[in-house]
Amino acid sequence: MNLLLLEDADFVAADRAILRDRRLKHLHEVHQAASGDRLRVGRLNGLMGSGTLLRLDATEAELQLQFDQPPPAKLPLTLLLALPRPKMLKRILQTVAAMGVPRLVLLNSYRVEKSFWQTPFLEPAALREQLILGLEQARDTVLPEVLIEKRFKPFVEDRLPAIAAETLGLVGHPGDYPPCPRAVEQAVTLAIGPEGGWIPYEVDKLREAGLQPVQLGARILRVETAVPVLLARLF
Amino acid sequence: MNLLLLEDADFVAADRAILRDRRLKHLHEVHQAASGDRLRVGRLNGLMGSGTLLRLDATEAELQLQFDQPPPAKLPLTLLLALPRPKMLKRILQTVAAMGVPRLVLLNSYRVEKSFWQTPFLEPAALREQLILGLEQARDTVLPEVLIEKRFKPFVEDRLPAIAAETLGLVGHPGDYPPCPRAVEQAVTLAIGPEGGWIPYEVDKLREAGLQPVQLGARILRVETAVPVLLARLF
Numbered sequence: 001m002n003l004l005l006l007e008d009a010d011f012v013a014a015d016r017a018i019l020r021d022r023r024l025k026h027l028h029e030v031h032q033a034a035s036g037d038r039l040r041v042g043r044l045n046g047l048m049g050s051g052t053l054l055r056l057d058a059t060e061a062e063l064q065l066q067f068d069q070p071p072p073a074k075l076p077l078t079l080l081l082a083l084p085r086p087k088m089l090k091r092i093l094q095t096v097a098a099m100g101v102p103r104l105v106l107l108n109s110y111r112v113e114k115s116f117w118q119t120p121f122l123e124p125a126a127l128r129e130q131l132i133l134g135l136e137q138a139r140d141t142v143l144p145e146v147l148i149e150k151r152f153k154p155f156v157e158d159r160l161p162a163i164a165a166e167t168l169g170l171v172g173h174p175g176d177y178p179p180c181p182r183a184v185e186q187a188v189t190l191a192i193g194p195e196g197g198w199i200p201y202e203v204d205k206l207r208e209a210g211l212q213p214v215q216l217g218a219r220i221l222r223v224e225t226a227v228p229v230l231l232a233r234l235f
Numbered sequence: 236m237n238l239l240l241l242e243d244a245d246f247v248a249a250d251r252a253i254l255r256d257r258r259l260k261h262l263h264e265v266h267q268a269a270s271g272d273r274l275r276v277g278r279l280n281g282l283m284g285s286g287t288l289l290r291l292d293a294t295e296a297e298l299q300l301q302f303d304q305p306p307p308a309k310l311p312l313t314l315l316l317a318l319p320r321p322k323m324l325k326r327i328l329q330t331v332a333a334m335g336v337p338r339l340v341l342l343n344s345y346r347v348e349k350s351f352w353q354t355p356f357l358e359p360a361a362l363r364e365q366l367i368l369g370l371e372q373a374r375d376t377v378l379p380e381v382l383i384e385k386r387f388k389p390f391v392e393d394r395l396p397a398i399a400a401e402t403l404g405l406v407g408h409p410g411d412y413p414p415c416p417r418a419v420e421q422a423v424t425l426a427i428g429p430e431g432g433w434i435p436y437e438v439d440k441l442r443e444a445g446l447q448p449v450q451l452g453a454r455i456l457r458v459e460t461a462v463p464v465l466l467a468r469l470f
Contacts, residue, residue, distance in 0.1 A: 002455045072453040095460050138454035182418060218307040219373035220237045225330050225463050228456075232467035 001026050003139040004041045004051060005132060006065070017051075019061045027053075027061055042141035043067055044132075071141040074102040075235050076187035078163050082109035082194035084223050086119035090130050092224050097134025097144055099231050105147045105163075107155060109202055111194040117150060152202065160209040164189040169211035172230055173203055180214040180233050188234055192226055236261050238374040239276045239286060240367060241300070252286075254296045262288075262296055277376035278302055279367075306376040309337040310470050311422035313398050317344035317429035319458050321354035325365050327459050332369025332379055334466050340382045340398075342390060344437055346429040352385060387437065395444040399424040404446035407465055408438055415449040415468050423469055427461055 001023070010017040019027070027033040033053055041051040041063065049067035056062075083106045084092055096104050106122070120126055127146050135141060149155040167187040172180065174197060191198075191206055198206070203213060221229060236258070245252040254262070262268040268288055276286040276298065284302035291297075318341045319327055331339050341357070355361055362381050370376060384390040402422040407415065409432060426433075426441055433441070438448060456464060 094457075098454060098456055098460060099464075100454060137457060140454065219333060219335060219375065221333055221463075222329075222372060225333060228460050228463040229334075229467040232464040 001030065001136045002040065003048065003136050003141075004039050004063075005044055005136050005141065006041060006063075007044045012062075015065045016054075017063050017065060019063070020059060024059075024061050027056060028058075033061075039063070040139065041065055041067075042071065042135075042139070045142050047071070048139065048141060072100060072139070074100045074142065074144075075231065076167075077101055077231070077235070078103045078105065078167070078189045079227075080105045080107050080160075080189070080191040081223070081227070082107055082192065082198070083112045083116050084194070085113070085116055086121050088222075088224050089116075089119070089121050092227060093127060093130035093146075094134035094137065095224065095227055097131040097140070098138035099228065100138070100140060101144055101231070102142070103145045103147070105149055105155070107149045107191075108152045109194045110152075110199045111196040122148060153205065156202075156205045156209050160189075160206075160211075164210040169209070170234075171198065171203060171206045171211045171213045172216065172226060173198060173213040174215055174220060175213065177213040177215045180216055180230060182233050184234055190230060190234070192223060192230065195223065236265065236371045237275065238283065238371050238376075239274050239298075240279055240371050240376065241276060241298075242279045250300045251289075252298050252300060254298070255294060259294075259296050262291060263293075268296075274298070275374065276300055276302075277306065277370075277374070280377050282306070283374065283376060307335065307374070309335045309377065309379075310466065311402075312336055312466070312470070313338045313340065313402070313424045314462075315340045315342050315395075315424070315426040316458070316462070317342055317427065317433070318347045318351050319429070320348070320351055321356050323457075323459050324351075324354070324356050327462060328362060328365035328381075329369035329372065330459065330462055332366040332375070333373035334463065335373070335375060336379055336466070337377070338380045338382070340384055340390070342384045342426075343387045344429045345387075345434045346431045357383060388440065391437075391440045391444050395424075395441075395446075399445035404444070405469075406433065406438060406441045406446045406448045407451065407461060408433060408448040409450055409455060410448065412448040412450045415451055415465060417468050419469055425465060425469070427458060427465065430458065 006017050012018050035053050037053045039051050042048040047067035048069045051063040051065045054062045054064050079101050131143055167189045169189045171191045241252050270288050272288045274286050277283040282302035283304045286298040286300045289297045289299050314336050402424045404424045406426045
């Protein structure tokens with residue numbers, strides 16, 4: 001936790017907040033904080049700044065707050081991801097939030113196991129929890145938007161063309177395709193497939209929606225590695 | 236497992252192998268393989284090729300093998316990593332092997348918790364197991380070399396200068412430094428710090444050994460994200 005992220009419910013005045021949950025525990029156990037300490041803070045979806053610990057005991061921490069700094073810029077990106085297996089999903093949500101992806105679409109694909117859609121990690125509170133961990137790690141305050149699209153075809157036919165319009169549309173896909181471009185200057189719509197890859201029908205549909213296949217070399221990476229690798233190349 | 240990796244002990248003839256362990260289980264449960272199937276295979280530290288399943292039952296799989304293809308090239312890189320916490324170490328070892336790092340140095344740092352050095356994941360067989368998972372994922376056969384350096388100063392003073400000589404030496408470190416370069420043409424020696432970063436003394440010592448600090452922007456990434464991000468930028 002490199003940023004103490006505060007939500008509306010934490011505030012008892014415009015410049016004062018009280019914490020009682022996992023963040024209190026973290027202040028004690030990891031930061032080994034004490035009254036008078038100054039900490040980096042952020043207001044969820046708002047500014048960042050600093051907080052002074054007025055009081056810290058076993059049940060509560062009270063902070064005096066000052067917000068004066070905008071959060072870091074987001075990447076100009078919509079990321080489409082074939083729904084990963086639940087354990088991987090948690091880490092990927094953190095990575096996506098940490099790296100500054102503003103919009104994530106979790107999409108179905110032929111090779112996504114149906115059971116993955118049943119995971120409790122897709123519930124809004126569970127998604128939010130992982131995204132907040134990523135924001136706290138990277139020092140950002142703005143929650144990414146997450147869209148859940150359980151039907152590939154209607155999303156890709158009806159909604160993706162508008163999302164991809166005026167952007168560089170790319171599909172990460174192994175094969176005889178151009179390499180993924182580096183350090184692009186424009187907004188990007190990027191689709192990353194499931195373990196085993198998109199099936200040819202899906203690649204065709206993504207192409208029709210304006211996304212061109214690009215490859216990353218002979219090595220096949222896990223999705224949780226492919227995401228940071230592709231983002232680091234593109235931006 | 237995108238490559239079935241065979242070790243010397245698996246061979247019953249120059250072109251024939253028998254499997255009985257986790258790989259047999261994987262053939263049954265994940266690949267749902269059957270006699271006659273052709274699979275991508277590799278010989279540990281050797282060539283890649285294809286294998287035909289002659290026989291597959293509950294206790295054994297027998298393969299007819301043909302090796303005709305070199306493994307993918309490694310990156311021209313020595314990666315120094317402050318020893319990560321054990322859970323993260325496992326994933327990082329897989330990532331390092333999957334991305335083609337030929338040499339990894341696990342190094343002490345002031346901010347590495349002493350208990351991390353006690354983990355059973357540092358034992359040679361445990362290291363090897365994770366590296367092999369990474370090779371199987373990415374389709375490579377050549378095990379990276381892993382050096383374990385529990386003492387920062389003697390390693391950085393006495394051995395690092397020779398490793399870093401004739402390479403582009405870099406330390407990933409947040410701060411007012413040049414951004415990490417992109418798509419470099421030369422060999423690299425790259426040092427990545429622990430959670431919380433190298434301490435100033437360590438940055439000074441790494442500089443003296445020929446490594447220059449570079450930064451990755453305002454966002455603080457977990458080590459397991461910073462590794463693929465830095466490698467994707469550099470190569």
